[in-house]
Each structure stands twice: as structure tokens, then as C-alpha cells.
Amino acid sequence: MIHYDFIIIGSGQAGTPLAFNLAKKGKVAIIEKGQLGGTCVNNGCIPTKTYVASARKMWDISHGEEFGIDISQPAKANMQKIKQRKEAIIGEDRSGIEKGFLENENITLYRGEAHFASNYEIVVNGETLTSKNIFINVGSRPRVPDEYKHIPYFTNENLLKTTDLPEHLIIIGGSFIGVEFAQIFRRFGSKVTIVARGSRLIAVEDEDVSHEVAEILKSEKVDIIFNADDIQATENENGSITVVSNKEKTVSVTGSHVLLAIGMPNTDTLQLQNTDIQLNKRGFIEVDDYCQTDVAGIFAMGDCNGKGAFTHTSYHDYQVVESFLSGVKSRKISDRIITYSLFTDPPLGRVGMTKRQAIEKGYKVLLAHRPMDSINRAKVKGETKGFMQAIIDADTKLFLGACILGVGGDEIISALTNLMYAKQPYTVLRDAVHIHPTVSELLPTTLEDLKPLN
Structure with a gap:
């Protein structure tokens, strides 16, 4: 001993x-x-x-x-x-x-x-x-549910070790891991299908964020199957994998490989x-x-x-x-104030509460929202998908949360994180002078147009 x-x-x-x-x-x-x-x-x-x-x-x-x-x-x-x-x-x-x-x-x-x-x-x-x-x-580590143990499968660990590009990658799971890998391998040249048990991707986010992330993936020809349940996976004689869901109606997809994007x-x-x-x-x-x-x-x-x-x-x-x-x-x-990024392209930067969480907690909410296609820097970079929005406590004028789904969102969100830790009102950012032309310069402008959410 x-x-x-x-x-x-x-x-x-x-x-x-x-x-x-x-x-x-x-x-x-x-x-x-x-x-x-x-x-x-x-x-x-x-x-x-x-x-x-x-x-x-x-x-x-x-x-x-x-x-x-x-x-x-x-x-x-x-x-x-x-x-x-x-x-x-x-x-x-x-x-x-x-x-x-x-x-x-x-x-x-x-x-x-x-x-x-x-x-x-x-x-x-x-x-x-x-x-x-x-x-x-x-x-x-990755979790492998019993219904997949009888077929060949990838996890986020061994997928990073393969040197063969999957012809058609079926991804089980519509959260962070699944969404990031979906875009990566679609851009590499694989056909990609996401099979999500829920009605939307990234379920911890608000519905508008989930919808926009799905639209970004769909614009790159990623297929998405929602509301999948009673999932069954079968290896075919030619080595392909067929995944069948039977919740509302039978949906079947056959691909060359399966990725299990589930953790434990x-x-x-x-x-x-x-x-x-x-x-x-x-x-x-x-x-x-x-x-x-x-x-x-x-x-x-x-x-x-x-x-x-x-x-x-x-x-x-x-x-x-x-x-x-x-x-x-x-x-x-x-x-600790919750903050994270989804590293898709464009990325999502999130800090604090979602709109749903703020309302459930009883806050009187003011919302600032601006689509990325109204931001000149996003236009010249050719990356106009997404939006930025801030959630403000109407009583204290403090940030309750914010998200930036758009070019630079994973970096820009840190400015709002710092303000939240400093417990400073949104007016500090609204009245600041930012560099032009940048994406972040539109944060003050966005905060000039607050609307009641509830």
C-alpha cells in the first residue's frame, strides 16, 4: 500500500x-x-x-x-x-x-x-x-445502446481514426456531436442523414435557433429525420446499414456507416x-x-x-x-454562467438563459434581434445565415442571456459573457463604439431596438 x-x-x-x-x-x-x-x-x-x-x-x-x-x-x-x-x-x-x-x-x-x-x-x-x-x-465516453451492438458502428472516437470517407453516414443523435460531424463529413463529400429522436436539433436551445441550425444543414444537403423512435438497425448482406424508425410513420434509410453521437x-x-x-x-x-x-x-x-x-x-x-x-x-x-458554442459553420455562441428559460423563471423579458443578412461584414464574407439576439431583464436592464448564430458567433459571445459577469446593464454595450466593419459593431445597434417578449 x-x-x-x-x-x-x-x-x-x-x-x-x-x-x-x-x-x-x-x-x-x-x-x-x-x-x-x-x-x-x-x-x-x-x-x-x-x-x-x-x-x-x-x-x-x-x-x-x-x-x-x-x-x-x-x-x-x-x-x-x-x-x-x-x-x-x-x-x-x-x-x-x-x-x-x-x-x-x-x-x-x-x-x-x-x-x-x-x-x-x-x-x-x-x-x-x-x-x-x-x-x-x-x-x-460514447454510449452504445443495446439496439446497435449487433451492427458495425462509429463513435466520435473511432470516426476520428478512419482514413476511409463514408459514402453515406447515418448519424444517430441530433445534439452537439451529431450536428458538428454531420456538417464536417458532408463537406468532406459524404452523404449524411441525421436521425433525431426529438422534434428538433439541439433541444437545449430555443426553437428558432434549432430551426435555423437545421436550415443551415439542409442548405448543405444534410438530410434530417425527426421524431425517430423505436429505432432498429440492420446490417445488410452487402455491408450497408438500414435504420428504421416507427414512431409516427415508418421511415427507413440505408447508408454505408452509422455514427452513434451519444455520450455517458x-x-x-x-x-x-x-x-x-x-x-x-x-x-x-x-x-x-x-x-x-x-x-x-x-x-x-x-x-x-x-x-x-x-x-x-x-x-x-x-x-x-x-x-x-x-x-x-x-x-x-x-x-458559473453557462456559456458554450456549437462549432458548426457558421457557429453558435450561447451565454446565459434561452428565451424559454427566462420566461419559465418569471422574468419580464425584452428581446433584441437582428438577422445576419442585415450585417455588411457578414455579406462581404458571404456568410449571411443566422441571427444575433439578446435577452434582457426589463426591470434591471441586465442581460439574462444571448446567442449569436452566425459568422464569428463563437468569439463574439465572450463580450456578452464578460458583461454578464460584471453585472453591467445592456446600455454599456449599446452605447459603446465598435470597430467598423465588423460583425460585433451591430450589437449596439441591435440593442437600440428592444421589444417585449411576454
Whole structure:
């Protein structure tokens, strides 16, 4: 039995910086069963956005003539080179993390799967490690429902490893992963069909956002099947896959490959039944406002605590825990304003509440709305799909939320995020002077025309 001052399970966006921070205070064991860097580096943000960038180049080339550029030959996606570029980028990140661990005399890296033997005992590779300070950062992984286990399938993990371009990719799931991959592979040259169980894509968003995202995909010839239920998938003799839905009427689609765009937390391998740590019904670890579980000294950060499924929320969990351990306790999960992006092209940037959430919470709402096709910078870039809108509390004049679905939306949304954290009224942005010609310069103009929503 080996004692450490601190044990960290997982080297994701919370576990890695925490390891380096805690190594200044004592001996740290960090355990990783997969690739260093966690989901973001290996299967999530970085590799998928690398593919988004390649897909964007395909779009630029295919639309060259609209900008006065003569293209003599059609472009073709070279999946081998796209994969190589992705591997080079994430390989550099992984190497940097490993080098940092190995060169730090207070950090011991264990390669293997960890599970709890008791509250403060961790078993990895047959060795038992103990500590009164344990930090879980195990992330999430693709979920494979029983109805698909009998057919060949892709997940977001192995799809990023293929060098063969699917002829027709059927995507099960209409949320972030499914929508991003749909546009990527359609631009690479695959036929793509999304099979969504609900009545719209990105169900956490307002209906107008979901509708516009669907229209953007449809404009690029992505097919979408809504309200799919009782889904059955069958592998045919020629290797193709047929997916059938039977909810309202039978809908059948046959493709060459299936992508399961569904996720789940990586908590089932931890053997938490040997501890007093509690899980909720969805398999997420229950934590308080400081990421602490029901067992004192044991914390859960990142995807596995269900408090945010994004890299930036995972890193903020690290900051919350670091603040707690220092005794300052200046950061809390409940202080966090939800913000995220959907990295389609054009992207969606979201902060705070949706319109539906604001109304359900009883706010008197003022709405500012402007379509992207009325913004000159969007016109000259040839990217006029989408809109920007802000949700204002009529009583306090503070932002309740905002979304920018359009060119630059993933970057511009940060300006509104900062204002919300500063608790400044919308008039601060309305009266500011912005650079011309930009997309963000229309935010002040948009805020001059507020209309009651309810």
C-alpha cells in the first residue's frame, strides 16, 4: 500500500492543472487509463475542431467562384492527410503533458484503470494507493445502446481514426456531436442523414435557433429525420446499414456507416459501490458547490459530475477546487454562467438563459434581434445565415442571456459573457463604439431596438 498526499484519477482539463498545482504542496499520484489529456485533447474539442478547419477549407474552395476565384478542378478530401494533421496537433499536446509529469519529482504517473477499494483506497494495476485527498476527473465516453451492438458502428472516437470517407453516414443523435460531424463529413463529400429522436436539433436551445441550425444543414444537403423512435438497425448482406424508425410513420434509410453521437459519464468502472460516493440516476457523481462528493476530501470534476459537459467548465471545476483547498472558497459552481458554442459553420455562441428559460423563471423579458443578412461584414464574407439576439431583464436592464448564430458567433459571445459577469446593464454595450466593419459593431445597434417578449 502506497500513500500519497493527493491522488488524481484522470488527466483531463481539470486533473492535469490540478496535478501541477498540488505538486507544489506534496506527493501526487495521477492515474490515466487512456491517452493523456482526456476527452478534449484526444476525442473532443481539439481533434474535432481540426476536422472543422479542414471542412471549412472544402467549403471555401467549393464557393470560390462566388468570390471571383476560378477553381479548375473539384477539391477532394484526403482523409489520410486530414487524420495526420489532427494526430500531429494532439500528439504535441499529449507529449507536453507527459513531459511535464515525468520531469516533476513530486508527480508519479500511473498508466492503468483505477477503481475504489474503499473511500480512500484506489487500486490500479494491482497496487493499492491511499490518500485522504482524491480527485476524480474521468470524463465521458460514447454510449452504445443495446439496439446497435449487433451492427458495425462509429463513435466520435473511432470516426476520428478512419482514413476511409463514408459514402453515406447515418448519424444517430441530433445534439452537439451529431450536428458538428454531420456538417464536417458532408463537406468532406459524404452523404449524411441525421436521425433525431426529438422534434428538433439541439433541444437545449430555443426553437428558432434549432430551426435555423437545421436550415443551415439542409442548405448543405444534410438530410434530417425527426421524431425517430423505436429505432432498429440492420446490417445488410452487402455491408450497408438500414435504420428504421416507427414512431409516427415508418421511415427507413440505408447508408454505408452509422455514427452513434451519444455520450455517458465514465463512472461505471470506478466501482463506487465500494464507497459512500453517491451517483444520480444518470450516472453522474453527486457534488456540492465546490465539487466535493459526499465523502470529505473526495472531489469530482469535469464531465463526470454532470455540472457542465465542456472543457471550459471542467477547467473552471479545477479553479473551484483549487480555491476551496486554499481556504479562500471564492469560486463556486453556482456562480458559473453557462456559456458554450456549437462549432458548426457558421457557429453558435450561447451565454446565459434561452428565451424559454427566462420566461419559465418569471422574468419580464425584452428581446433584441437582428438577422445576419442585415450585417455588411457578414455579406462581404458571404456568410449571411443566422441571427444575433439578446435577452434582457426589463426591470434591471441586465442581460439574462444571448446567442449569436452566425459568422464569428463563437468569439463574439465572450463580450456578452464578460458583461454578464460584471453585472453591467445592456446600455454599456449599446452605447459603446465598435470597430467598423465588423460583425460585433451591430450589437449596439441591435440593442437600440428592444421589444417585449411576454
